[in-house]
Amino acid sequence: MSQWKNFSKGFFKENAVFVLFLGLCPTLGVTTSAINGLGMGLATTFVLVMSNLVISIVKSQIPDKVRIPSFIVIIASFVTMVELVMQAYVPALFDQLGLFIPLIVVNCIVLGRAEAFASKNTVISSIIDGFGMGLGFAMALTILGGVREILGSGSIFGFKFIQGDGMLVFVLAPGAFIALGYLIVLVNKINKKTA
Amino acid sequence: MEYIIIIISAIFVNNILLAQFFGVCPFIGVSSKVETSIGMAGAVTFVMVIATMVTYLLQKYVLDAYGIAFMQTITFILVIAALVQLVEIILKKVSPALYQALGIFLPLITTNCAVLGVAILAVQKDYNLLGSVVFAISNAIGFGLALVIFAGLREHLDMVNIPKGMKGVPIAFIVAGLLALAFMGFAGIV
Numbered sequence: 001m002s003q004w005k006n007f008s009k010g011f012f013k014e015n016a017v018f019v020l021f022l023g024l025c026p027t028l029g030v031t032t033s034a035i036n037g038l039g040m041g042l043a044t045t046f047v048l049v050m051s052n053l054v055i056s057i058v059k060s061q062i063p064d065k066v067r068i069p070s071f072i073v074i075i076a077s078f079v080t081m082v083e084l085v086m087q088a089y090v091p092a093l094f095d096q097l098g099l100f101i102p103l104i105v106v107n108c109i110v111l112g113r114a115e116a117f118a119s120k121n122t123v124i125s126s127i128i129d130g131f132g133m134g135l136g137f138a139m140a141l142t143i144l145g146g147v148r149e150i151l152g153s154g155s156i157f158g159f160k161f162i163q164g165d166g167m168l169v170f171v172l173a174p175g176a177f178i179a180l181g182y183l184i185v186l187v188n189k190i191n192k193k194t195a
Numbered sequence: 196m197e198y199i200i201i202i203i204s205a206i207f208v209n210n211i212l213l214a215q216f217f218g219v220c221p222f223i224g225v226s227s228k229v230e231t232s233i234g235m236a237g238a239v240t241f242v243m244v245i246a247t248m249v250t251y252l253l254q255k256y257v258l259d260a261y262g263i264a265f266m267q268t269i270t271f272i273l274v275i276a277a278l279v280q281l282v283e284i285i286l287k288k289v290s291p292a293l294y295q296a297l298g299i300f301l302p303l304i305t306t307n308c309a310v311l312g313v314a315i316l317a318v319q320k321d322y323n324l325l326g327s328v329v330f331a332i333s334n335a336i337g338f339g340l341a342l343v344i345f346a347g348l349r350e351h352l353d354m355v356n357i358p359k360g361m362k363g364v365p366i367a368f369i370v371a372g373l374l375a376l377a378f379m380g381f382a383g384i385v
Contacts, residue, residue, distance in 0.1 A: 021223055021364060025308045029216035069276055072305075076269035084265060099315060102268040106308040108220055173214050174375040181368030185360050
């Protein structure tokens with residue numbers, strides 16, 4: 001597989017959210033606005049790239065039996081780093097994302113890529129895989145956040161272009177499920193056409 | 196009275212699945228049959244209650260006592276992972292029947308964010324030990340309730356005629372959205 005393919009698969013063909021249905025909790029939980037989605041996506045990308053990097057370096061040192069717990073410790077260390085950095089430099093975003101930052105630890109995408117990719121491949125391709133998957137995830141979250149923000153409050157990235165409130169339901173919990181459902185239909189359709 | 200408010204708020208008003216989005220992966224993944232979703236709900240209840248108890252004590256007597264609260268994430272997830280293993284081993288010995296019923300769901304629970312989410316929430320909300328346990332039990336019930344209702348709906352979805360592109364997961368999400376809308380009717384009770 002060429003490195004370009006390795007990178008780009010995370011966006012459409014194997015998009016974590018729209019195609020594999022992984023990491024749905026933060027996807028639904030934080031995407032009340034495009035900027036929240038982007039912030040969460042980038043935080044996850046950082047954890048994904050760093051944990052893929054470290055795991056692909058130490059993979060031959062870890063005994064097979066304690067593989068999963070070791071991966072979790074590595075991931076949890078990077079999540080703690082992200083948590084502390086975000087708390088210090090972007091406290092407003094940190095408050096918005098709340099509990100979902102520590103919950104990156106149990107995001108199935110991160111552990112899934114560690115297990116399925118980084119523990120079997122070279123350092124370089126693991127980093128590229130991490131970037132591709134992470135940015136694909138960030139893209140999905142930004143799109144979902146954007147759709148919900150446009151429909152729900154008539155603004156995008158905080159820039160308001162419609163007066164009044166919009167359809168409040170899209171900012172609330174039910175709108176997250178419904179918007180994601182329709183987005184999945186759309187992505188399926190695009191994937192089918194390009195296949 | 197305080198506990199009744201915790202119970203009602205956790206089960207109906209702030210339902211962990213439909214209002215807070217913890218544990219959506221198993222919600223979409225294993226909820227295609229009522230039977231499996233009852234098994235999953237049972238396993239989650241078991242682990243969630245024990246995990247919340249253990250992490251509460253750890254937070255109070257180790258992390259806070261030594262001023263290393265920033266280690267919370269890493270400690271809690273390790274405790275949960277170890278606990279899941281432990282529960283699996285004990286169940287296998289003590290109650291093979293229960294192990295048969297819950298067995299396949301146990302490994303999945305480590306990465307169920309509902310468990311870690313409730314453990315952290317219980318600490319953040321500053322409950323005492325009993326309050327934390329009540330909080331964990333009612334969240335587990337809320338999780339199970341939403342899971343079983345949704346599985347029942349999905350069993351019926353298999354039999355109805357829906358547009359081809361929406362079959363499977365997309366329609367499941369939209370139904371989940373409508374279910375969440377129904378649960379929003381409970382808002383304002385407490």
